[in-house]
Structure formats: C-alpha cells, structure tokens
Amino acid sequence: DAKTTQPPSMDCAEGRAANLPCxxxxxxxxxxxxxxxxxxxxxxxxxxxxxxxxxxxxxxxxIITEDRKSSTLILPHATLRDTAVYYCIVRVAPWNSGGxxxxxxxxxxxxxxxxx
Amino acid sequence: xxxxxxxPRHLVRRRGQEARLRCSPxxxxxxxxxxxxxxxxxxxxxxxxxxxxxxxESGMPKERFSAEFPKEGPSILRIQQVVRGDSxxxxxxxxxxxxxxxxxxxEGSRLTVL
Numbered sequence: 001d002a003k004t005t006q007p008p009s010m011d012c013a014e015g016r017a018a019n020l021p022c023x024x025x026x027x028x029x030x031x032x033x034x035x036x037x038x039x040x041x042x043x044x045x046x047x048x049x050x051x052x053x054x055x056x057x058x059x060x061x062x063i064i065t066e067d068r069k070s071s072t073l074i075l076p077h078a079t080l081r082d083t084a085v086y087y088c089i090v091r092v093a094p095w096n097s098g099g100x101x102x103x104x105x106x107x108x109x110x111x112x113x114x115x116x
Numbered sequence: 117x118x119x120x121x122x123x124p125r126h127l128v129r130r131r132g133q134e135a136r137l138r139c140s141p142x143x144x145x146x147x148x149x150x151x152x153x154x155x156x157x158x159x160x161x162x163x164x165x166x167x168x169x170x171x172x173e174s175g176m177p178k179e180r181f182s183a184e185f186p187k188e189g190p191s192i193l194r195i196q197q198v199v200r201g202d203s204x205x206x207x208x209x210x211x212x213x214x215x216x217x218x219x220x221x222x223e224g225s226r227l228t229v230l
Contacts, residue, residue, distance in 0.1 A: 034218070043207050043221030044121075044159065053150050093217065102147055102217050108157040 001102075004088045009078070009111040018075040020110050022088030025069045031092050033064060035073045035103065037084040044106070047073065078114045085109040087090075118143065120222035121190075122207045122208050135195040135202070137225045141210030148191040149209040149219060150183055159207065164215075165191060198229045 005023040012018040024033065035047040048055055048062045050071070055062045061074040075082055087109040121140040129135050141148050149179040150162040152175075164172040176183065180198075185191040195202055205226050209219040 032216070036219075038159070041205075041224075043209075043223050044193045046218040049216050058191065063158065072200075091217075095213065101164065102211055102213060102219075103149055103161050103172055104219055105161060106151075108158050 004107055006086075006088050006107065008108065008111045009113070011113050011115060012075075012078045014116050015077055016078060018078040018082065018112055018114070020073040020075075020086050020088075022073070023070045024088070024090045027068050028092075029103060031090045033062065033071050034089045034091060034101055035060070035062065036087045036089065036104075036106070037082075038087070038109075039081070039084040040079055045088075060094065068086075071109050078116050080116065081115045083112060085111050120208055120220050122206075122222035122225050123222065124225060126226050126228070128230060129198050130230050131199055133143050135198050135227055136137050137193040137195075137206050137208075137227070138190045138207030139193070139207075139210075139222060140190040145210035145212050147211045147213045147218070149186050149211075150191075151207045151209065152191050153207065153224075154204045155204070162193075195227070200226070200229045203227055203229045206211050 032049050033050050034049040037042045038044045048057055048060050048063045050064050064071045087106050089104050123138050127219045146167050148165045151159045153159050161175040163176050163183045168187050180196045182194045207221050207223045207224045211219050
C-alpha cells in the first residue's frame with residue numbers, strides 16, 4: 001500500500017470548514033483513499049473513501065486531485081465534537097485485485113483541534 | 117443494529133497472569149481485526165482473521181500472543197504471562213469483506229498490567 005503524508009496537527013474555528021490535506025504521491029491506479037478518525041480514547045470511525053472522483057456523504061467531502069497524488073478531507077461546518085486524529089489511508093481494494101487481505105495500516109494522522 | 121462489541125472494557129492483570137479479550141463482530145461480518153494502541157502512540161495492526169482462519173498475523177508478537185475466531189462465538193485475543201509493556205488499548209474491528217471494505221471498530225479493551 002502506498003504511503004501517505006499528513007500534517008501532524010491543525011486548528012479550526014468552530015462553524016468553519018476544516019480542510020485536512022493528505023499526500024499520496026506513490027498511489028497506484030487500483031488503490032483507494034480512505035479516511036478514518038479517532039476521537040480521544042474511542043475506537044476509530046470510518047468517514048469516507050474514494051478512488052478517482054470526489055465523494056460526499058453526511059459526514060464529509062473528499063476531494064481527490066486529478067493526478068490522484070493528493071486529497072483533501074473537508075468537514076463543512078466543524079464542531080467541537082470533530083476534534084480528533086484524522087487518518088488518511090491508501091489501500092488496494094482486495095475485491096478488485098483477487099486478494100483477500102482487507103487490513104488497514106494506520107499512520108500518525110493529523111490531530112484536528114476545533115476551537116470555540 | 118449492534119456494533120462491534122468488546123469486553124471487558126477494562127482489565128487489570130498482574131505480571132505473569134493471562135489476559136483474554138473478546139470481540140463480537142457486527143452481525144453478518146465474518147472478518148475480524150485486532151489492533152493495539154500503546155499510550156500516546158498510533159494504532160498498530162496485530163492480526164486479521166476470518167471464521168476459523170488466521171489470514172494475516174504479521175503484527176502479532178511471536179510469543180505469548182494468540183488469536184482465534186471460532187465458528188461459533190466471539191473472537192478471542194489471548195495474552196499469556198503479561199508484562200507491563202502489554203498495557204495498552206486493544207481494538208477490534210470487523211468488516212463484511214465486500215466493497216467498500218470499511219472496518220467498523222469497537223470501543224476497545226484497556227489492559228493495565230500491574
């Protein structure tokens with residue numbers, strides 16, 4: 001799986017959009033980008049994933065550059081409860097590659113602090 | 117729809133004792149993963165199991181640690197002869213094994229070794 005690079009920490013004002021960047025310059029054509037977050041002391045939580053196109057769900061939007069070498073997770077209206085470590089993970093889709101290993105490898109992530 | 121259930125949530129053991137951590141995956145999920153998180157550190161993959169089979173144990177310490185996911189019942193992570201360095205949060209996750217392949221995590225079991 002390709003490596004990812006994220007800033008160690010970011011701050012955001014409550015009610016504003018939080019834009020979390022992730023670099024994955026060695027991503028290959030069959031690798032997906034996944035985002036998870038871990039609120040302090042809790043289990044990680046899936047947020048969103050994408051391959052090429054931009055994606056949006058009830059939690060966030062994912063913008064992937066055309067060359068796929070970087071992406072941005074957007075929380076449109078950050079709240080205090082969004083304070084967490086956000087992980088960007090790149091992984092081959094095992095159901096597409098004939099493989100069977102679905103594990104995710106977590107890096108250090110970005111600590112997002114939402115301030116009142 | 118119950119999520120991933122882990123128990124116990126907190127476990128205290130003395131050095132040399134055994135710790136057993138249990139994980140019940142989400143309904144319909146046959147893939148289980150165990151991760152460890154040491155204090156102030158990131159999540160480290162330990163082992164990935166499907167029913168009755170270990171698929172990937174590349175993150176498991178070679179000694180004292182074992183995992184199983186029997187045909188019936190929860191997955192068990194077993195740590196024999198615990199040492200202080202085993203004190204950590206142990207997270208279990210499950211997935212269906214189909215697209216999009218997201219993992220659903222439990223709230224973790226926190227092991228403290230005295």
